[in-house]
Amino acid sequence: MKYSFDHLKQLIPTSIIEPEFFTFITQAPIAIALFDRQMRYLAASSCWLKEYHLEDKNPIGYLQEQILPSLSQLWHQGYQSCLVGMNFQSAAERLIHDDGSEDWIKCFFQPWYNSQHQIAGAVVFTEVITEKKFLQAQLKASETKNQAILKVITDIVLIIDYKKQQIKIIPTNQASFSQKRVNLINQTISKFYSKTTSKKFWQLVNQALTTRKNVSFEYSVSEEETQQCFTANISPLSKDTVIWVARDISSLKQIEQALSLEQELARVTLQSIADAVITTDANGKVNNLNPMAEQLTGWTEEEAYGLNITEVFQLVDEKTKKPLTKTLELVLKQEQTVCLSTDTVLITRDGSEYAIEDSAAPIYNYQGDVIGMVIIFHDVTGSRQLTRQLSWQARHDPLTGLYNRLEFERQAQQTIIAAQQEDSHHILCYLDLDQFKLVNDTCGHAAGDELLRQVTNLMQRRVRTTDVLARLGGDEFALLLYHCSLTEGEKIANTLRELIKNFRFTWQKNSFTIGVSIGLVTIDRNSTNLNQVLSAADATCYAAKQKGRNCIQVYAPEECNLSQQQGDLPWINRLNQALAENRFCLYWQNIAPVSDRSQRKHYEILLRLIDETGAIILPGAFIPAAERYNLMPTIDRWVINTFFKLYEQCCQKESNSDNIYTINLSATTINQGELCQFLKEQFSLYTISPNNICFEITETTAIANLTQATQLIQELKQLGCYFALDDFGSGISSLTYLKNLPVDYLKIDGSFIKNITNDPIDRATVEAFNRISHVMKIKTIAEFVENEDILASLKELEIDYAQGYGIAKPIPLSFACT
Template sequence: MNTSAINLHTKITGIVFWGLALIGIIACVVLMQIVEPVVTERYNKHFYEASVRSEFLLQTNPDLSSERLRAELDFVRKDTGVDAFEISSGMDIIVIGKIHPEAGSRSILIQYANNEASPENHELVVVMYQPSAADTLANIRKNVIMGMAALFFLFGMVLQKILRRMLTNPYARMIKIASGFIDNPDGRFDDSRGDEFGFLASFINKALDDLVAKQHELESALTRAVDSERALFAEKEHAEVTLSSIADAVVTTDENGEIAYVNPVSEALLGCDLASIRGKRLSDVVDLFSEETDLLVDDSCIECIRTNSIVRDQGTQRLVRRDGTYLEVQTSAAPLRDGIGEVIGAVLVLHDVHEAHVLARQLSYQASHDPLTNLINRREFENQIHDVLESSTMRGIGCALCYLDLDQFKIVNDTCGHIAGDELLRQLTHQLSTIIRDTDTLARLGGDEFGVLLRGCSTADATRIADSMCQLVKEFRFAWEDKSFDIGVSIGLVPLHETTMDMVGALSAADVACYAAKDHGRGRVYVYESNDMELERRRGELVWATQISDALQEDRFRLYFQPIVPLSSRDTLSSHCEILLRGVDKNGKIIPPGAFLPAAERYKLMPAIDRWVINTLFLHYGDDIRNRHAKARFSGTGKHTGPISVNLSGASINEAGFLDFIRKKIEKFNIPPAALCFEITETVAVANLVEASEFIHDLKRIGCSFALDDFGSGMSSFSYLKNLDVDYLKIDGSYVKDLVHDPIDRAMVEAVNQIGHAMGIATIAEYVEDEAIFGALSAMGVDYAQGYGIARPAPIDGLFAKDRSQTIEVLA
């Protein structure tokens, strides 16, 4: 049995025993209190009764030897409860009953007369023996106690059995079940009893069921809590790893804006560790200044906590550490909220943009400065001109713009190479910087062109400064290795006091004035005036340069052609043709080439135009060119169709990569090289004799032919023809148009024709405007003629439409 059950049984037995003992003692005391007076009274009564009755018997019958007297006294003894009578008369003594040594006694004296005749009285001493009252009470007490003990013992045993059955055993079973509940949580108490234990068992079973359910819920909650704790720990670890790995600085604060956590990036950014700044506000650690206003910026954490909103878009800020070092950052702060939405702090993210800022400054510098000379470039120079023109203060005090173009720079480049040219530009930059004032701006506009913006300067002072720059460059001698060069500069000067002039107009006017300075002898200053007609013409060319760029982007050029026919016959099947160019304005009006080609040549746009012509011709008319070239083998005449002539500028011939461009286009569009003839002018060929000779040689090697245009216009010498492997000489039209009436022109045409034939070169006469000229040329033996007298220029579609119809006729 379980120890708890034994202890309970012992306790209950002890309680019952001592309870009954106490009750017995109390009962005995109470009983003795009742019995003792009764016993004492009875004791006295018995003595009294015995003494009276014995006295009566003895007085009536004093004969002690009488058996009758003895019997009657014995009866009295027994009836009154006396143990013994001891009667003595003189020497006679009789004893009735048994005298106990411990018995109490009482004596009485009886006097009697022996006979009536004798008046003398006799005496009898009667001693009555009976247990003492104390002994009697003691015996009674003993008997009572023993009886009560036996009674209560029996009662206790019965009660113990009853308690064991009704209390101890059920309790022991409950203890046993309860003791095994840990190992067997499904165990339950016996609730089938109808007594209190059944009720208690039912109550406890329900409580256990609830407890088990709660335990399961608790275990489930504990499991979830453990999982949550693990997840939270993992998330915390992940967050810490993330915050440690993140490139931005992260700072968290409490609700008072005091720092609670910073990640490692923050420690590096702020220049201090977490232990030294925990509990401080960010403003106690670093200062943040606005990059735009240079004013101290409020603590973003305090602001977002106060407004309970995200604080961002404060622009770039300069973070200044306590050691004085600084860097640029961008910040954003957001409030941290608990489960009920109460703000408990803030998180601040500082994005380090220092490197980006430095890079941006570098890029800004690079975008606004020339890398060779470290001067500002054209873009920044234009911005400063615009700012000056927009500033009423500057207009009031006067400013001037100088456009500088070096005069002999190309010679240095061609003679000593680009490295020498770069060094020349650097040295000249240093020299020019010594003349201009601190308020002025010197810029490199590109190539060998510079710009100077003179602020707060009258026209007279600006002219003086420009003359000083001219003189400085004139006196400057550039030495490279064993060579020495004199350099000059042409300067166009534009006063910026005219309120109607904008930046583009000012630069255009300065550019035009600079070219005017070159045209007037170089090495001088030309001051722009708004009523100068020559400058207006040049400004018109500048406007055309802009329009040409727009036309190239918008594809607003058109190809025309003009036939070149043999003078021996007007056989159109074997005729040449020259591809001509026309512009189209934004209203669709055709623009003649004389209006825009001078500007294109001056502003170096001819290579782009030549590329457009070749690409458009091959792209849209490649099939027609191939068919035109192949017609002779179908016609049966044995005559080949003449080539299509394409004009090339001197700038294109000198441009690196232009030759490869032509070759690649011929290959890409599968154009027969023999179907092409390229024309260059005599002036271009003579000015670039080496380049022109190599260019002609390379294209003739793949099958193209060449024509020397405007031949005779220079007339410097015929000897260079030996170095130019051309197929056609196009006699300059200024001699052809008047040869019928001017003998000198006629002689010139004859001379060119004879020289060409002597060298095996076919001749082509331009400007053939009537039959008289045509006949004179035919009589001279000129091979081909071209001009309005033969055919006017027409859209190129007309050429190939005619070729197509002729091809169909031949094939038929």
């Protein structure tokens, strides 16, 4: 019969009654020993001797501390308990044997009594628990390891008993992470018991138990109005239990959805964008074409897939038609992003051509390796044609098709540089048509345009193919004769002059003979710059026109008249600078009534220039240059705007409200046709009445621009302004034209006035002008009234107004503001 440790302890009597007790101790199947009060061995079982390695020793009669000194402290504590009649059970203690080996033991002390019922000693039971201790240590280590693993696991782990329909939660980090995670676990578990989902879940558990294989699936639960997605894995543990591991894949699902959305967006974008897109693999084989790429190349994506990119995307140089294959090779071989040249053409599958612009770039994977390339291109056939057209228009005159001034000046500049560097010789001809204005005014602009086109055709037939013929503007042309001597240049110029002279232009029922004035300038190593050459050519042409028109003039710097023409040129810069720096100023001069002092007061507004030193320059010094180089419209507008502004500041007193202020207008301003609109804007800006303003043009200007002058006078009078005709009598047909000009004032030319007291013819002429004017309801103003004698004669002739130094000198208009 085998006895357990606890059963044998119950068999030991509390006192020694029978001698057989000693026999029981020695033969007990467990480690047991009997000790007296001094802790001296009285008896010990063979198991005791074995477990304490005492087989070769006889401990009977020896003290315990002599036999097992390493347990002296434990035994002392247990023995003290026994001596006072108490049982004692020790914790696990380490026992070190004589050979150095170790064991773990557990001891139980129980007092025993003699026949006199006195405590005689102790019965000690021991149990070696070394193996148990080892297993406990392993278990604890395993538990610690599992706890560490569970601590970092973010999955939901459940132990499910299929038979009992019970679920146990394993406390992973997921379970203890937050209340939100706890809610997710509760919702997961609730699915096992939900009427709608429990059947499916328990079927999955049963499947894992039946097949003894893992079962995987996905499910979702709701959390704060959002769907949380999980992937679950069910693995069998035993006959009736499984382990359920669920991982939150919501973030992964969101990434997958975002990726799917991005892919769809990219697909839709590629399908929709106006650019064509082709992608290839690392070997240059086509992967994808979007619809626009299919349209431009003529290949469908299915047909092009796997073909070499050079077969689908055939590029050639637009000018040379040579294939452009190396460009795309750079993308894959040298990993470069490249752009095509501006002259690239795509040859489609059917041989059609598209002008394209594109860029190609390598495609990299996440490791930085090239896995293909993407080519983005678009059709620029229309824009390239438009660019060429605009480029042509920027360099050509649209009316005649000749080079324009800008392009001519560029080529002339290159010719000057070449002449300086190569010591070459060239000729520049400046041509100005004669009588062109007559055709324009008589038959209209359409006739003038046609005349220019026909003259262009005439000249193009006679110039060399190497030469440059250009229209500079209006009726002015220029001809650049490359590598040409002056003698040869004169011959060519004379040929053109004769050709144009003998040409008759017919428009409707009108026939015209025109001419051309030509100025020749040499371009050689002595030519300094473009401005000098063009100025010389312009001045030379002007001199040819002054000689009687239809003439040729060769530039000679020593000739005075040419130098004088060139003298106008510095004024251009000075006038432009004066306008920019506001260095013009206004004067006024009184125009006094001769007899009737009740007449309205008159003042003429005069222009002066303040030069760089502060000196006052009279208009006679700069007006010719301003007229010649078309600056007068700008100057006239400056005068009008400045006077209106000063009038508002200084002159609009009640005493001045009835005054008339006369402002001069140039011929170029009259011909522009925009003055009336400008004046309307100025009258709206400033508090000045049109009834206070009189505009003045010279008789020569009016006759030379009769149609425009008549129209302008009528428009200004409709605004309420007055009009005066200046220098009357200087023209040969004054009285004839006077009937057609609805002016209010006639200013008799000073050449008749200054000798009126000595020359009876001048007096008679002035008298005639005055009478005719009064018949036409026109008031007269005499200029150059320098003394009282002249004024007395004017009174006798009943002239209305007088102007001159004998009446009043011009004074700065700014004095009116002081």
